[in-house]
Amino acid sequence: MYNRRKFIKISAAGASLAALSTSKIARATILNQAAGFPIVISTWDFGIIANKEAWKTLEKGGRALDAVEAGVRIPEADMKNHTVGRAGYPDRDGHVSLDACIMDEFGNCGSVAAIEDIAHPISVARLVMEKTPHVMLVGAGATQFAVEQGFKREKLLTPESEKAWKEWLKTAKYSPVMNIENKQHAPGNQYNHDTIGMLALDAKGNISGACTTSGMAFKMRGRVGDSPIIGAGLYVDNEVGGATSTGVGEEVIRNVGSFLVVELMRQGYSPEDACKEAVKRIIKKKPDTAKEIQVGFLAINKKGEYGAYAIQKGFSFAVCNAEKQDLLVPGKSFY
Ligand code: ASP
Numbered sequence: 621m622y623n624r625r626k627f628i629k630i631s632a633a634g635a636s637l638a639a640l641s642t643s644k645i646a647r648a649t650i651l652n653q654a655a656g657f658p659i660v661i662s663t664w665d666f667g668i669i670a671n672k673e674a675w676k677t678l679e680k681g682g683r684a685l686d687a688v689e690a691g692v693r694i695p696e697a698d699m700k701n702h703t704v705g706r707a708g709y710p711d712r713d714g715h716v717s718l719d720a721c722i723m724d725e726f727g728n729c730g731s732v733a734a735i736e737d738i739a740h741p742i743s744v745a746r747l748v749m750e751k752t753p754h755v756m757l758v759g760a761g762a763t764q765f766a767v768e769q770g771f772k773r774e775k776l777l778t779p780e781s782e783k784a785w786k787e788w789l790k791t792a793k794y795s796p797v798m799n800i801e802n803k804q805h806a807p808g809n810q811y812n813h814d815t816i817g818m819l820a821l822d823a824k825g826n827i828s829g830a831c832t833t834s835g836m837a838f839k840m841r842g843r844v845g846d847s848p849i850i851g852a853g854l855y856v857d858n859e860v861g862g863a864t865s866t867g868v869g870e871e872v873i874r875n876v877g878s879f880l881v882v883e884l885m886r887q888g889y890s891p892e893d894a895c896k897e898a899v900k901r902i903i904k905k906k907p908d909t910a911k912e913i914q915v916g917f918l919a920i921n922k923k924g925e926y927g928a929y930a931i932q933k934g935f936s937f938a939v940c941n942a943e944k945q946d947l948l949v950p951g952k953s954f955y
Contacts, residue, residue, distance in 0.1 A: 657825060657924040659941040660687060662818035663866045663916065666701060667938030668946045670694045674820055675940050684820040684828035685724045685746075692720075692742050692830045695816050699778065703814045706739040707778045708834020710785050712792075713841045716776040719848035720745045720832035721756075725858040729755055733848040735762040737773045742832045744771060745848070755850065759842075788838050815847050817854060817864025819920045827920065829854045829862045835869065845869025851879035860886045861922055863894070867915035867931070871902050881919050891919035892927025892952070899929050899954055916951055931955060 658678035660671045674691030677683070696705030703709070710716045720741035721731035730749025732741050733756065744766040748757050757765050767773050777785075815833035822828075831854040833847040846852035846869035853869065855878035856862040863881035865872045872878070877898050884894035895917035903910040916930035918937050928937050928951040935951035 656941075657821040658684075658687075658823045659920070659924045659926070659939070660684075660691060660818060660820040661918060661920055661926050661937055661939050662691065662816055663864065663918055663935075663937050664814045664816065665936055665938065665948055666695045666698070666704075666814075667816060667818065668940075668948060670816055670818060671938050671940035672945055674818065675945060678820060678822055679942070681823045683824075684822040684826050685722070687820045687822065688818045688828050688830035689722060689742055689746055691818050691820070692816050692832045693740055696740050696742060696832055702781060702784070702834070702837070704816050704833055705741070706774075706776050707781060708776070709781050709837035710777055711841045711843065712789075712838045714777065714782070714785055715841065716781065716834060717759075717839075717841075718776075718833070719835050719844055719853075720830070721848045721850055721854050722746050722749060722828070722830045723850060723854055723856040723862075724749070724828045725826035725856070727857070729850045731756040731848040731850060732762040732766075733758045733844040734842060735759070735766065737763055737776060738766045738771050739774060739776065740771070742830050744769070745830075745832075756848065758844070785838060792838065815845075815853070815866040817847075817866055817918060819856070819862040819864060819918065819926075821920060821922070821924050825922065827856050827858050827862045827922070829856045829864055831864050846872035846877065849873055851876045853878060855879045855882045857882050857886070859922070861891065861920050863891075863898075863917055863919040865915060865917050866935070868913040871906070871909070871913060871915050875901050875905070877902070877915070877917060881917050885919060885921050890927060891921055891925055892929060895919050895927055895929035896952070896954075899931055903931060903954060911955070916953075918951075929953065 660674040670691040674687035677687035717734045718741040723729040730745040817831040863878040916935035918928040920926040930953040939947040
C-alpha cells in the first residue's frame, strides 16, 4: 500500500495529478492507506470508466467476477477505443482479432484468443470457463462457440480502424511495431496498443480479474499476446492476490509475468515491489530489447493494497473504492 511519502513521490512524478491541491493529495493518501475492500483497479486511463461500471456491482456487495466482466465490457464496446474490443485495430491482413481471459476466486479461468467477429470476448471467455471443460478456445472455434452461445456475429472493422490500417500499410513494410509511450515519435506510436487488465476485491474479500485487448496493432495474422494467457496477462490466487499486465505481450509470456507477480506477493513482496521485480526480470533477460519496449504490471493483494510498475514512463492505472471513484495513479517505472 502507498504510504504518504510514496504517494506524494508518485504524485510529483505524474502530470495527471500535478494539479491536485495539497489537501486533495492528503485525502487521497488517507483513502489509499485505508483502501481495504471492496476495491477495483485497472490499467490505463480508460480504466476509470471501466472501474465505475465494475463499482456498481461491488458497492451492492456483488461478486468480483461479475464486477470485472461488466467493467471491461465498457472499453470493449467503446467505438473510440482502438486497442480493446470491437473498434480495435486489425491485424496486418485487416482482420480484427481479439484476446481476453477471466479468472475467479476459485481458480477457475476461461480464455479466448484470436477470436473474430465477436464484440465482447471477455463474456465469451467467461462462458468458456463456466460452460466448457476447457480453459481456452481460439480462432474459428472460439467464434463458433460464441455464436452457439447466442453472441451476435458481426464484422468489427470500423471505418476509422480500416483507414488507420491502410495508412499503416503505406509505410510499414508489412511489419508490426509496438508503441512506446515515452517515445512520441516512435513508429507505431499513434497506434496505441493498450490493454485493459482489471482486478477486483469484493466485499467478501474475494478476488477476480479480467484482461481484454485487440493486441498489437497490425500484428501478424494469428499472433496471440499475453492478455488471454492465464499466468501471463492475468493471474489470480484468492489466497494471495491478483496481477495483470499490459505492453509487449511476448516479453510477458516469456516471463509468465502475472503468475510471477502473484508468487512474489506470496513470498511477502508488496504489490508494487512484486511488479517491480517482475519488470526487472524482463530487463535482466533482454536488456537491449527492454530499452525499446513497454511492459507494465498491476497487482492487488488480499488486504486491498495495490501497486504497479512499468519498464518505461507513461503507464498509469485507475483505482475505485468507496471513497473515490476516479483516481488515476501514474505508475512508477524503471526508465
Ligand atoms: N499486452 C497486449 C498484447 O501484447 C498489448 C498491450 O497491452 O499493449 O497483445
